[in-house]
Amino acid sequence: MAGRRLPPSPVTKIMELDPRFAQSLVDIVAAELNKNVNITDNHGVIIASFSKERVSHIHEAAARMLISGPIREFSVTAEQEMQLKGVRQGFNVPIMTGAGCVGVIGVSGAPDTAAPYARLAAKFVEAALESNARQEKLVRALKEKEELQSILLNKMISVQEEERKKISRELHDETSQALTSIIVGLRVLSEHVHSESEREKILAMRDLAVKTLEDVHHLAVQLRPALLDDLGLVAAAQKYVENYSRQYSITVDLNVVNLSRQRFLPEIEITLYRILQEALTNIAKHAKATQVRVLLKKQRDKLVLTIKDNGIGFDDDILNGVGSDTCLGIHGMHERIALLSGEFYIDSAPGKGTVITVEIPLDRRKKTESGLGQAH
Template structure:
C-alpha cells in the first residue's frame, strides 16, 4: 500500500543518509590525518623528530593506540620511531624483519600488509600495548620516494577487525609523505656533508697557498733580493774604476737592477707582507694602502679603530681580513674607474667589521655571480669563502653607476 511504500522509501533514504554521513566523517578523518602529517613533515626539525611528530599526529587523528617506523640503512633496517608499545617489541621486530616476518613484503614487493590474526612468528604476539591491552592486528605499508622503498610504517590495533581498503590507502598516502620527508632530509644531510668536506678542502688549499706565498716571499726577499743587492754593489765598484763611457753603461745597469730590486720587494710584500706576521693587521694595511695610493693615484681614506688599545686578533682572522680588503682594492683598481676609496675597519667587543667603498661605475652583483664566463666572480666568491672559513659573513652591494661596497663581519 501507499503507506508501506512511503515507509520503505523513508527507511532507504535514512539508510543512505546515514551511509553518506559515515562516508563524510571517514573522509574528514582521512583529510585531517593527512593534514596533521603534512604539518608535521613541513615543520623545520631533525628527521627523527619529524617522524615521531608525524606518527603521533597520525595515531591521535585516527584514534589508534600504537605505531612504528623502520628505515632502511643499506641492507640493515633500523627502528626510528616507536609509540604506544614497549621498545623491546620493536627490537624483536628488527631482529625478525628480514627473516620471514610477513611485513617483509612491504620492503621487498612495495605492497601493504594487513596482519590479522597475528601469526605465531609475529613479534607482536609477545608484547602488549602501553595500556596493557593485547595487540590483535596491525598493518604495514611501505615508505616510498620515487618508487624506492626507504622503510615501512606500521600501525597496531587492539581490535581484531581487518583494516579497510580506505584505511590502507590513507596509510599508503602517509607513507609517501614520509618518504618525501626522509629523502629530503637525507639529501640535505648529503649536501651538508659535501659542504663540510668542501670547506675543509678549501681551508687546506688556502693554508697551503699561504704557506707557499710565505716561502716564495721569503726567498724573493732573502735570496733574490740579496743577489740583486750584491749585483748592484759590484756594478758600483766596477763603475768607480771604469772609463766614462763604460761607467755610463754600468750606471744604467745599476739603475735597472735597483728597479728590479724594488719590483722584487713589491712582489714579496704582495705575496705575504712581513708586517702582517710581525706587527699585525693595522700596520700591514697602512703599508699596503700607502703603496696602493702611489701605484694607482687614487684617493684612499683608511680608518682603523679599536686596534691600538687591544691585543692582536688571531692570525687566521687577520689574514682573512687582509686578503679580503686586498682583493676588494684590486677589483677597484681593475674595474671600478673610481676616484675615491674609503676603508673602515672597526674592532668591536665580539666582532671585527670591515667596509670598503668606492665611487666607481659599479656593477650588477647578481649578474656577475651568476655569469659562467666572467672571471670577476671568482674574486667575489673567494672573498666570501675566506670570510665563511673563519665564521664570518660577507655582503657585496653595488649597482651600475652607483659605486660599490664590500661589508665583512668576523666574530672574534
C-alpha cells in the same frame, strides 16, 4: 588513565618514530579514511592519535605483540577492548621499515571492516617514512659534500698561503740580497773605468738593477707581507694602503676603530688582508675611483671590514656571472669568508660606487680538518 611504560624489547635498536611526524601522518590518514587512527612506537606507547587524549597511553595489545610475540597484524575485539588497557576495537598493522618494526598503526571499528583501511594506512605511513629517510639521507650527503668541499678549499688556501710565504721569503732573502750585491758591484765598477761612455752604461745597468730590486720587493710584499706575520693585521693594512695610494694615485682613507696592535687568529688576519688586497686591486682595475674609504673595526665579538669607493659601480646582476675577473675575485672573497663562518655583503649600482662589507666572528669558527693557521 595512562598505563605504565613498558621496558623496551631486548633487540637491536632501530629507528624511532618522531611523534610530531607521526601525528601529522595520523591527521592525514584519519581525514582520508574518516576513521579513528592511532600510531604506537616500537614499545606499544601511543605517540599519535586522532583522539588526542590517548597519546602517551600504553596500547596493551600492541605492547604484548611487540615484546613477546612475532611481529604480525592483529585485531582487537569488543571483548578485548573491555579487558585490555588503552585499546579499542579495530585492526592493527605493524609499520615496517628496512630496519624492522618501528611501531603499529591501528584503525578503530569492526576488525573485518577496519583491516583493509589499516593495511592501506600502514602502506602510506611506510611510504612516507621511506621518503623521509631518503630525504634525510640526501640532506646528509649534501652536508657531507659541502663539508668536504670546505675542507679541500681550506687545504688549498693553506697550501697557497704557505707557498706564498715561502716564495716571498726567498725573494726577500736571496733574490734581494743578490740584486743588492750586483748593485754595489756595478757602483764600484763604475768608479774604476776611465771611459765616460762605459761608466754611463754601467750606471744604467745599476739603475735597472735598482728598479728590479724595487719590483722584487713589491712582489714579495704582495705575496706575503712580513708585517702581517710580525706585527699583525693593522700594521700590514696601513702599509698596504700607503703603498697602494702611492702606486695608483688613489686616495685611501683608512680608519681603524677599537683596534691597535691587537693580534687575532692567523686565519682571520690573512683572510681580512686578502679581502682588502683583492678589493683594492679590483677598484684600481675596474672602478675608475678617485677615493676609497676603508673602515676596520672590532665590534663586540666580530671584526668588520668595510671598503667603499666613489667609482662607476656596477649592476648587481653581474655577480651571477663567472666570466669576468671582478666576479672571480668576488667569489674568491666569499669562499674565504665562508670558511670562517663570516658574512659578506656587496652593494653597488651604476654610477654610485661600491660598498663591500665583511663580518668575521671572533668566538666561533667553522670546524674543518685543517685550519688556515697552518700557513703561519
